[in-house]
Amino acid sequence: xxxxxxxxxxxxxxxxxxxxxxxxxxxxxxxxxxxxxxxxxxxxxxxxxxxxxxxxxxxxxxxxxxxxxxxxxxxxxxxxxxxxxxxxxxxxxxxxxxxxxxxxxxxxxxxxxxxxxxxxxxxxxxxxxxxxxxxxxxxxxxxxxxxxxxxxxxxxxxxxxxxxxxxxxxxxxxxxxxxxxxxxxxxxxxxxxxxxxxxxxxxxxxxxxxxxx
Amino acid sequence: xxxxxxxxxxxxxxxxxxxxxxxxxxxxxxxxxxxxxxxxxxxxxxxxxxxxxxxxxxxxxxxxxxxxxxxxxxxxxxxxxxxxxxxxxxxxxxxxxxxxxxxxxxxxxxxxxxxxxxxxxxxxxxxxxxxxxxxxxxxxxxxxxxxxxxxxxxxxxxxxxxxxxxxxxxxxxxxxxxxxxxxxxxxxxxxxxxxxxxxxxxxxxxxxxxxxx
Numbered sequence: 001x002x003x004x005x006x007x008x009x010x011x012x013x014x015x016x017x018x019x020x021x022x023x024x025x026x027x028x029x030x031x032x033x034x035x036x037x038x039x040x041x042x043x044x045x046x047x048x049x050x051x052x053x054x055x056x057x058x059x060x061x062x063x064x065x066x067x068x069x070x071x072x073x074x075x076x077x078x079x080x081x082x083x084x085x086x087x088x089x090x091x092x093x094x095x096x097x098x099x100x101x102x103x104x105x106x107x108x109x110x111x112x113x114x115x116x117x118x119x120x121x122x123x124x125x126x127x128x129x130x131x132x133x134x135x136x137x138x139x140x141x142x143x144x145x146x147x148x149x150x151x152x153x154x155x156x157x158x159x160x161x162x163x164x165x166x167x168x169x170x171x172x173x174x175x176x177x178x179x180x181x182x183x184x185x186x187x188x189x190x191x192x193x194x195x196x197x198x199x200x201x202x203x204x205x206x207x208x209x210x211x212x213x
Numbered sequence: 214x215x216x217x218x219x220x221x222x223x224x225x226x227x228x229x230x231x232x233x234x235x236x237x238x239x240x241x242x243x244x245x246x247x248x249x250x251x252x253x254x255x256x257x258x259x260x261x262x263x264x265x266x267x268x269x270x271x272x273x274x275x276x277x278x279x280x281x282x283x284x285x286x287x288x289x290x291x292x293x294x295x296x297x298x299x300x301x302x303x304x305x306x307x308x309x310x311x312x313x314x315x316x317x318x319x320x321x322x323x324x325x326x327x328x329x330x331x332x333x334x335x336x337x338x339x340x341x342x343x344x345x346x347x348x349x350x351x352x353x354x355x356x357x358x359x360x361x362x363x364x365x366x367x368x369x370x371x372x373x374x375x376x377x378x379x380x381x382x383x384x385x386x387x388x389x390x391x392x393x394x395x396x397x398x399x400x401x402x403x404x405x406x407x408x409x410x411x412x413x414x415x416x417x418x419x420x421x422x423x424x425x426x
Contacts, residue, residue, distance in 0.1 A: 038338050119342070122335050125251050128395075129332070161410055164402065167392055168385035168411050175384025176377070182341075189377065197374055198381050201418030 021059050023049045025073060028066045033112035037067060037120040064126045071121060074113060075135035078106060082142060092150040093203060099143055100199045103173045104191040107180060118174075118181040140166040147206065156206045165206065172198050234272050236262045238286060241279045246325035250280060250333040277339045284334060287326060288348035291319060295355060305363040306416060312356055313412045316386045317404040320393060331387075331394040353379040360419065369419045378419065385411050 027049035031040045042063065046053045060066045085102050086095050107114040121127055144166040150156035176198070180189050240262035244253045255276065259266045273279045298315050299308050320327040334340055357379040363369035389411070393402050 036338060036342065123338060123341065125249060125336060128336065129249065160414065161406070164389070164407055164410050165414065167388050168407075168414065171384040171386070171388025172381035173384070175380050175387065179380055193374070194377055194381075197377050201373070201378065201381065201415060203418070204420075205414030205416070205418030207417075 020049075020051060020055065024051065024056055024059060025066070025070060029070055029074075029112050029116050032067065032070075032120045033115040037063065037116075037123055064124060067116075067121060067124050068127065068131065070113075070116060071127070071133070072135060074117070075139065079135065079139060079142075081106070082139070086142070092146045092153065093155055093207075095146050096143070096150075096203060097195075097199050099146065100173060100195040101192070104177070104180075104195045107177055108191060111181075111184070114177070114181050118178045140170055143169055150206070155208060157208050160206045165202070169198075169202055172202070233262075233264060233268065237264065237269055237272060238279070238283060242283055242287075242325050242329055245280065245283075245333045246328040250276065250329075250336055277337060280329075280334065280337050281340065281344065283326075283329060284340070284346070285348060287330070288352065292348065292352060292355075294319070295352070299355070305359045305366065306368055306420075308359050309356070309363075309416060310408075310412050312359065313386060313408040314405070317390070317393075317408050320390055321404060324394075324397070327390070327394050331391045353383055356382055363419070368421060370421050373419045378415070382411075382415055385415070 024045065027045045028040075030048055031044045035044060040063065042056055043053050045066070046056055049056070056066075060069065082099070082102050085098050089095050089098060107118075124131075127133070144162045147156055147160065147162040147165055151158055151160070151162070176189060176191075176194050180191060180194075183189075237258065240258045241253075243261055244257045248257060253276065255269055256266050258279070259269055262269070269279075273282065295312070295315050298311050302308050302311060320331075337344075340346070357375045360369055360373065360375040360378055364371055364373070364375070389402060389404075389407050393404060393407075396402070
């Protein structure tokens, strides 16, 4: 027997392991969205992921750990998608429009993840009070830099505060997102129209040349 | 013995009862803010309110009931204060400025209530998923009507959606409020300046004549 075989995992074994981990994360999104974070049990997740309960504890400490992992990994993906969507465009103002549209597009594209992000995540004491959501700050920083770029290019008023506005803009998008998720089934918001309105209000409100669009 | 004395409460007895209820509510705000809603115990609240544990259950079913009562009664007070602050002014645009300033003024005036409203309340599963926060909708409707009034008076563009904008505006104020509460002790936000920026961005973004301020 090759002495390395106990230390070095074969590629197929490594793949199976990462598959399991991904399956558990995806199952958690499904279960948290359907049952709510508070009511969800590890055994529910195990069932959906088709693994033994104990297997989950090989990868994650507890439900909170799973929730934070969902946040970390899914945000990573969203950030990559956002940067991809922005990469084809040069103009900061046009990029802001894409930013808002992308924000809402992803809600619609993955309603379960939307439920977890907009509702369940907020119910985690740990997330809200102890955790430093650096990935969220990265997401906000993309917008902040667009404001700064717009200021450098003379499109956006220099007296607008990019740090404050990143939070205000995110707050506006986020509140609409929460209401959209909570009102699922009886949506009062047309999200495309919402993206348009919010961007237009913020853009006109930040613009140097406040022209009618 | 007057046969009514067991049925009809004397005014002083009634006052004592309502005093107790108010004391319990105020103690809950203090305890929820300090310990967090999740960790707070009824016995902690009883101690601060200076009543027996059992007394609290004469007035409230459980912690969730207390939290929702705080929301209901404090919102009622905030709405009254807001309407009072707006009553001296006729112009919708000026009223919007007052609206934002009042929103942040109350955060600073009562940091414990701010903690409960901005952080603890969101952690209640019941509040977020089952409850209909009609008092919040009333608070938003005040802003929505200002947008509508501004539209009637030709100050605000008719293509701006008052329903959507009430949520976007609230979302912006609310996100800044959350960040301010979470960053207590190392505040990166000057709230007066924040109110000014958000109002100016929204006003310029909604205005028919988009002039520099």
